[in-house]
Amino acid sequence: MAKVKSLAELKAMREKLQSNLDLREKSNDPDAMVQVKVAMATCGIAAGAKQVMEHMMEKADELKLRIVFTQTGCMGYCHAEPTIEVKVPGKDPIVFGHVDNKRADEILTKYVMNNELVEGIIPVNYEKID
Numbered sequence: 248m249a250k251v252k253s254l255a256e257l258k259a260m261r262e263k264l265q266s267n268l269d270l271r272e273k274s275n276d277p278d279a280m281v282q283v284k285v286a287m288a289t290c291g292i293a294a295g296a297k298q299v300m301e302h303m304m305e306k307a308d309e310l311k312l313r314i315v316f317t318q319t320g321c322m323g324y325c326h327a328e329p330t331i332e333v334k335v336p337g338k339d340p341i342v343f344g345h346v347d348n349k350r351a352d353e354i355l356t357k358y359v360m361n362n363e364l365v366e367g368i369i370p371v372n373y374e375k376i377d
Contacts, residue, residue, distance in 0.1 A: 263308075281314045281359055282334040288321035294328035295347070302348045303331075306355055314359070327369050333358065344369040 251257045285291070285300040300316060307314045324330045327344025333354060334340040343354055344367055357363040 279336050281312065281336070282332075282340075283314055283316050284319045284322075284332040284334075285316065286320070286322045286324070286328065286330045286332075287318040288325075290321070290325040291328045291330065296329035299329045299331070299346050299348060299351055303351045303355065306352055310355060310360070312355065312359060324369055330369070335359065335362075342369050343367045 251260065283303060285296050285303075287296050287300075300318070303314075304316055307316075319332075322330050322332065322342060324342065324344055329346045330342055330344050331346050331351075331354070332340050332342045335358075341358075341364075343350070343365075346354070346367065350365075350367060353365050357365050
């Protein structure tokens with residue numbers, strides 16, 4: 248996070264954070280909105296989940312997407328951290344693994360905005376062992 252150099256910058260940061268918090272807390276119908284859950288257990292944080300969440304929030308704001316972001320504990324996919332779950336209204340939730348900023352942008356622009364599936368969905372189907 249950049250250093251705050253003036254009271255005006257601090258007030259602008261506060262207003263932006265407050266609007267994000269208001270969206271999260273005061274949404275009348277959160278099930279009608281896209282929901283993104285970011286796994287923030289120790290393994291997720293160590294893999295960069297906090298930075299990915301911050302990036303996704305900024306990108307969603309830039310794209311004017313109304314998304315509710317929340318943090319969760321372990322999703323059980325430690326091998327694929329950072330992991331996020333995306334729930335688009337009317338669809339089953341999808342978990343994406345190995346999410347970095349580039350993949351986060353792709354998820355927002357392709358999946359959330361254009362309904363296109365992108366690579367990285369977990370759990371993956373493994374080959375059957377005979």
